[in-house]
Amino acid sequence: MAAFWAQLKKYMRRYPLLVLVTLVAALAVGFTTALANYNMITVRASVLNVRQGPGLSYNVMAQVSAGQHYTILDQRNDWYQIRLDNNRIGWVASWLVDNTEVSQATNRVGLVTVNEANIRQSADTSAPVVGTAKSGQKVTILYQANGWSQVLVNNSAGWMRNDTLKMTDEVASTVQTNGGGATQVSQTAIKTVTTQQTAYLRSGPSDSSSVVTSLAANTTLTYRETTGQWYQVETKNGQKGYVASWLVSLSANDTAAKTVPTKLSEATIMLDPGHGGSDSGAIANDGTGFEKKYTLETAKIVANSLRAAGAKVILTRTTDTFVDLAPRAAMSNKDGVDAYISIHFDSAPTANQASGFTTYYYNSGKDLRLAKSLSSALGSTLPLTNKGVAYGNFEVLRDNAEPSVLLELGYINNDTDYKEIRSTDYQQQAANAITQGLLKYFQ
């Protein structure tokens, strides 16, 4: 060691700046590696797809097996970006992996040194701001690389520039980044933008922003978000920038998800129990059976069944509360779910006039395949008459950007149907059928 210092002194005299830069670089590398070790996932599913982007619409680039460990590089839409052994980078569904190493890790705490420091969605000054941190606020540091820190604030992950932070000697005893505690910002990564003519990809949302690259007509880009009249997009080779909305067409919803093999376990399903609170929905002939009660009971059983199959499930309501129609569809759009299923029970103008169940869709391009898959599974499972698939102009479907259906699982004002509707057996049969229908749909 003494020889090392003697040697270093000699170099220091001869090349003072070079030595200093080398030492700083060595320290930075050491620190990055140390943090990265804490920030791992363990694969829980027996075989897990690694995708090119954070969602089902992206192609599978590799598969990894249970028990393997990977470093988390980024987090988006409840998907983790990981580095594979061959140094390739891909994305996995966060709910299919354990990140216990992260939750038990003793991550370092950083102190915010500037007023209103931006927290961004990714390590990029042009990435959307997901929050701000005040001077003196403490943040848990998950990972550092290239001048950026991945931080955890209020259970959300984001990125801050290192020059807005000061490392402390404190460690965060618990860090929660599991499943539900994940970020943040909604991004329907499956939307695409296609150039209608030659267009420039620019660094900012204006004609005066510098040109990143030139795009040929008919180039497909991944849509990120809208800023004024500009779309933030990403090219196939990962270049980010803005294109003028008047030069491109934005897909209502790319159906790429349906063209690639997928699994229900990777999917996020939103269940929408109809009515609630002051809105009781339809009423049974006994005058006391409310539709809102049975939609919620059924949705909860369906949720259990789907979770057992590995899917991530979100409910638009979990208690007897009023939720308006527009917010229900908005939740689906915000979360960019892979399928949205609204659960209802029908009512005919007079008692015992009609019987059976119906599967409604609104947009044939987006919803019909899902509707057919569910209708067929329900038809082979439920004891009531299958009235098939039908067009329905319902707001939760009409305002929904994701594949969505509305199920009327029997007539509540039909005594025979009502006997089924209120039974746990029937609700479980519906849950099994919906799970089977979705397994087929996501194949």
Ligand SMILES: [Zn+2]
């Ligand atoms: Zn209803």
